[in-house]
Amino acid sequence: MSEVIGAAHQFHEIEYAEDWARRFKPTPERLHLFETMLQQLQSAVPADGYVVELGIGPAYLAEFLLERMPHISYAGVDFSQPMLTQAATRLARYGDRVQFQQADLLNDSWSAGLGGPPAAIVSTWALHDLGGQAQTAQVYRACARALPQGGLLLNGDFVKPDGTLHPFEPGRFSVSRHLELLQEAGFSQASNLGLWEEEIEAPTASHNYACLLALV
Ligand SMILES: C[S@@+](CC[C@H](N)C(=O)[O-])C[C@H]1O[C@@H](n2cnc3c(N)ncnc32)[C@H](O)[C@@H]1O
Known part of the structure; x- marks a missing residue:
């Protein structure tokens, strides 16, 4: 019961990043999160819209x-060159539809490097690694500033499920706290679209991810 639910990563190391990518291929369960995000984007983003992933x-x-x-x-x-190299290889067939930026999300200047205001900002399984609620809140505020009126943020990320007795690393916190932070960041609406691989009794670092939606 005392083991903290979380994981330490070495995303800047080539072998670690490649091994992590092999182990984290989307499973059918994880594809439910992708499908949920796709539905939102298809209904809210122009067909030729600009989408940014953190x-x-x-x-x-x-x-x-x-x-x-x-x-x-x-x-x-x-911020990881090995991850950006893998991403560039995987997405090579999309040519100039895709751009990359090497930046630390904890330095707000990442948003100045975007090619104009995005219609949507998306992220999966990343922001919990920033360290805690204050860091997630910082990125939420930067997203609210970067998005135009009507823009949306979709953050699919690990959370601490209600009712668990296990301690979780600080970056994994409750859905209700995420929603508070999104409102405080300046979003006009915030909601949760789902919770997948919910496990309260015997959670691992791969369980319990939600899809937070916020609108400017
Ligand atoms: C779980 S992976 C994202 C997987 C990705 N969404 C996908 O579908 O393939 C998390 C990524 O967040 C990046 N990351 C973690 N902390 C970061 C930070 N402070 N600034 C920028 N990137 C960061 C890591 O390098 C890693 O590539």
């Missing part, structure tokens, strides 16, 4: 979206 990693989400939204353009932000 923490693009090996680009599993990016590939899923670019394949199903054939006219969007896409930018992936990540």
